[in-house]
Amino acid sequence: MKIFLLMLIVFMITACSSNQSENIPLIVYDAQDEYIQDFAQQINDNAGEQYSVDIYDSQNSQVKQNSIVDQVLNEDPKAIIINMVDRVGAYPIIERAKEKDIPLLFINREPLKRDLKRYDKAFYIGSDAHQSAQMQADMVMDHFKNLADGETVKTAILMGQQGHQDAEIRTSHVIEVLENSAFPLQLVDIKVANFSQSDAYEQTLSMIDEHETIELIISNNDAMAIGAIDALIELGKMSPYVEDETIDIEQDPWLPVIGVDALPISHQYLKSNHYYGTVLQDSSTMANAISEMVSLFIEGKSLNTYSYEVTDGHYVWIDYQEFCIENE
């Protein structure tokens, strides 16, 4: 009787474990970050039946994140999805994962190339901020293609958090591209608005107050662009927004505002022509690329069958897409 019971229990345990799908840890730098929350949700939705995503919150502390990594490495997952707190501090984590032969998928914050090169199963899946800057520059140049000689474009930049890789690159690269393209850029101000709509609103109000004319506002993201548009409407530099109506950018007071992300909140201003253009950060494709790679590692398959291109053996770049009024 006892032996029978024992066998039953053993059977139940093995039955359970064989049915259990894999748990894949997703370690985010800070669960308070709304963009990260959305992105983690998308990765989770993409996981489907094959695996479940366990989300760990590093609470913006590298110490906390390191101990989470220790903990999950000991559970021998088939892969770890990680969003570094400090991107330059990735190498000890890469070394530890390499020792246990557990694939690492970095998201959102890109580790240094020489760190990724330490381990052939360390990948960065994301978008290249340079590309978004390039696209913003292209849109700017497209809009101002008919400038007369000697004419300059008085430009202000709304910048995300300083130190944030995307903010830094988007800001510096859009300037670099425009300058290198001999665009008559006249940089009048750079305001740090921390990717926030309300910060951007305040910063734009003071910016307009400081500088007599601003002919172009380049924003690191949609939220700040919308804040800027709201401020411009407030100051009468743009016509007020009326639902289902478009403004005439030639006749009405207007100046181009360019952003990144193409979030749903930006669509109404795009439709009404208040918002000149934005760049789509394709996070659903990004989540899909992550899910597919995790699946390949769970199934023990090589990356030869992977639908996305792996650049340099470590990077999966998800392209930005131009998202203008014309796109609608």
Next chain:
Amino acid sequence: MKNKLNHLSIGKILLLVSVLIITVSLLVSNLITFWRFSDTSNEMVEETSSEITSQILLNYNNYTDNVIDIAHFLELEILLNTEQDQMDTLEAIFQNAETVDSNVLSISLFSKAGDAVVSTIDPPYLNDSIAGDAWFNRTFEEANMFHFTPPSIDVLDTNSTKRVIHMTKTVNFYDDDALKSGALTMALSMDNFESMAHGANLGEHGHIVFIDEHGEVVYATNDCNDDTCESAEYANAMNETSGRTTIEDVDMFVSNNTLNHTRWQMVTFFDESPTRAIQQTVLITVMVVLSLSILFASLLSWAASRRITKPLNKLKEHMLTFEENTFLEPLTIEGQQEVVVLSETFNKMSEEIKRLVDRVYREQRAKRKNQFIALQNQINPHFLYNTLDSILYLSEQQKNDDVKQMVASLSKFFRLSISTESGVVALSEELKHVESYLAIQRIRYQNTFEYTINCDASLKTFNVLKLSLQPLVENAINHGIDPDTSNNQINIHIYKDNTFLYASVTNSGYGLSPAQIKDIMAMIAKDIETPGKIGLANVYQRLKLHFGVSSDIIIESEMDQTTTITLKMPLKGND
């Protein structure tokens, strides 16, 4: 082993079981307590260490965050001010920034070629040949991140002898309206960096070692100068963020964390030897308390088991004595109810047995006395009949002298017979009796036999059964005397060895075969009355009754020569 255990006394089993239970339970509870204590104290060390480490990290993060914030601020100012050719403004901003944070010793903007664009260092002391330096070049290899050099003598300010960390980052600036890439460099004072590391409370031997991505020691608060020191070797071998080790024979709890932005690992060695010492003290205390408790408990249970078994043992001893000797004083036992009841019951039982044995003894004694008297009385009629028969015969033959002598002897014989109440007489008396008898019989048998009595005078005081020798002599005459010859011989011999007194009567004659002897012995033992042999069986029975089992009658015979019948009587209790 099992058998051995089964045969242990109650006391030992009680002792063994209680000591075993006490030992096991104390051992288990003490060890669990110790393990729990050990775990808890280890956890406390880990908690304390990680709290301290977090605090140190927080301090360093503040240190780097502050200078990085300044750098970020400057980065925008560089871009905007150079765009508008406001170089003086920019320099003023640099100067202000330098004074805002005491950690910042100098701020400079270099072009990619290594030419100083703006600097807070006085021009004569500014090192302008940094273009080829590795640390400078690395800034451009990896743009958009902060680079930190290991502490070294300030390479930018030739006037300074201080050890500094150089922080660099690529920035864009306008040079005559052309956008260029340059390097913002800040020299950071080591004073705060060092005091933060040294101020950490990591215990007596606790220390911090900073190592870079190549495992090289960047800075250490102890004498760890390169990657061959024990701490650095352990730190480089770590594959988890925490661990335990001994550094120079001191127990350490080690935490390994990256310092934000710097690519340095800060490895804190927390001295946990005080905790180890406490754990050891506690372990020793636990062991001592454990040993004392077991000893104390053993003594207690030994006393308790003794309290239980002492009355039982007393009862057992009493019973053993009872086995050997019936006559015992009643036993009084104090102790457990059960044992008291048991002893009372035993007392009643032994009293009852004693009473019964006494009764049986008295009955047996009475019975024996009656039997004895009866047996003794059996002798007389035979002899009287035979003697009177002889006297009749002698009277018929007109042998008056003989009749006279015979009657005198008979009278003497009977006087002896009735002289004492008891069945025991001195040997001398019995011999007189036998001589009287022999005198009677010699007359009766017309002197056809001779007799001798050989007895040492010292033996004459021994007691023998009254009328025990006479039936043997009677027997010898009846069976050994051939009336047709005159050389019949009867010899009486009394002798002794260490334990027995022997009285033998030897007569000449046909003798007896061993089979006959066996038959006779069987008959006398069974007390079967055989005509002519009544005397022998009678003596045998009386002998056994009086002297006990060790006494005996021995019949020996040499065919056609002699027959000897010997009485064997124990000397013990015979004087």
